[in-house]
Structure formats: C-alpha cells, structure tokens
Amino acid sequence: METITLRSGAVMPAVGFGTWTLRGEACAEAVKTALLCGYRLIDTAQMYRNEDAVGEGLRRAGIDRRSLFLTTKVCAPSDSYEGTKKQIETALRRLGTDYIDLFLIHEPYRNAPAMYRAMEEARAEGKIRSLGISNFSATEMEAFIHETGEVPAMNQAEAHVFYPHRTLAAACAARGICMQAWSPLAEGQHGLFTNETLAAISRRLGKTPAQIALRYLLQLGIPVIPKAAREAHMKENLAVFDFTLTPKDMAAIARLDGERSFFGWDD
C-alpha cells in the first residue's frame, strides 16, 4: 500500500475504507472484511452513527491497533468547544481505542476555531494524533488558518473524475495540506461505472472503470476513501497500484471535469 505523509508527520494509507451508509451488524462485518482484505485506514464520523459498529468490526478483525489508521469527525450539535471535548471521549469509547489517528471538523461550522482548540488539547493528551477539517472551501480554509494560527493536516473534500476540485486541491497543496477525496467514485452517479472514456482505458489496461477513476485521483496526489459493502468491490478498489495511467489517459480523464459539485460543495 502506498502512503501519504501528513504535515503532522503521520503516515496514512493512500487508499482507505469509507463507511458512510453502513450501520449496525452490516457495518461491523463490512469493516472486518475490509480489514481482512488489506485496508488499514477506516473513515467514520459522528454523523454516520456507526462509530460503535466500526469499533466492533475492528475487534472482530483483530488487527494490531498500531497498524491501523482511524479517522473520525465531529459535527453539529457538537459544534462547540465543550461539545467537541465530549465527542472526542465518546468517539474513543465507541471505537474502543485510546487514540484517534485523524480527527476532523466535518463542516465549516461558525465555531470551528473553538472546536479546534478542544482538538489541540486532546492532541496534547495523546488522544488525537492529527487534526483536520472537511468541506472547507479555499476561502473558508484560509480564514480558519488566519483565526487559529494553525495549518490543519487535512481538508477532506468531495473529489472524483467529474469534479476533481482543482481550486481546492491547489489551495491545499500551497499550504502543505492533504486533500483526501470523499465520494471518489461519485457514488456511481453520472454513469461513472459505464463512462466511455473510463471504459476505453479500463479495457486497454485490463482494469475496471472504478479502478481507473481511483487511480486518476491517486496520480493527482489525492488519497481516496471509497466505500464498498461488497467484498469484490473492496478488493477491486485496493488493486490500484499495479498499473499507471499515461499522460494521454490523464488528459482524457481531465476532460470529464464538469467543475460542479454533485453534492452542493462548490467552491
């Protein structure tokens, strides 16, 4: 597995496992299966209401905690200093761990600087390793840095072949912030899995359109966290390190950029 070194110094797998929409027993089993397939980064969130099920999946897989990278996020109504403090403890308990690798503010809440203070304190106590934000536009990110005097390790944001989020990616790169792609398969929207540009490249390389779509982001330097309930999809999404897209492939895929968010996160 290729890795990305965050500005905090933490080493993060370039491909992680997303858990949005997975709940309860299905979530626990999916997380266990993903770990046994080789995933080491699991992405969850307070908002997904599955941190406990993720924790159960971690226990079932029995992988050494030190080789795992756990990301979770805090959201409203915990969008305050006190709320974030409390949510960090809740997340630790639900996940069954004594530290979280990466803790993110889920959206650009008005209280984000105060929430970040609570996260910095938790970092000092060894409860969080890296701190970050999610869904902040370039402007919101700069305002946040100005207000807190801190540069976050990550801004997790929507990115896929139809919206690689170039403006934000450039702003993050200029600051040494990792932009990790959520919905890297665009949830299959806009016919991603049958797109002719991706299909033509996939036929030539003996890969699938999903693998081409993920590889495209990875070659742009953007790590990904695809979600998959099916084991075949989990395995497919990990097998993206044994081929390379040519500059011509990259240029053809770049032309799919519609410069519009699918989920209302335009810059």
Ligand SMILES: NC(=O)c1ccc[n+]([C@@H]2O[C@H](COP(=O)([O-])OP(=O)(O)OC[C@H]3O[C@@H](n4cnc5c(N)ncnc54)[C@H](OP(=O)(O)O)[C@@H]3O)[C@@H](O)[C@H]2O)c1
């Ligand atoms: N920070 C944020 O605000 C935010 C927002 C959204 C998402 N996220 C994170 O990002 C993760 C990924 O995003 P997402 O879940 O929205 O969507 P996604 O990963 O773009 O797409 C997931 C969908 O693609 C299908 N799929 C996965 N691999 C496939 C393959 N190889 N071939 C064909 N279909 C495939 C899945 O099917 P099956 O499940 O049937 O296998 C599922 O329906 C989330 O789970 C979450 O952890 C974060």
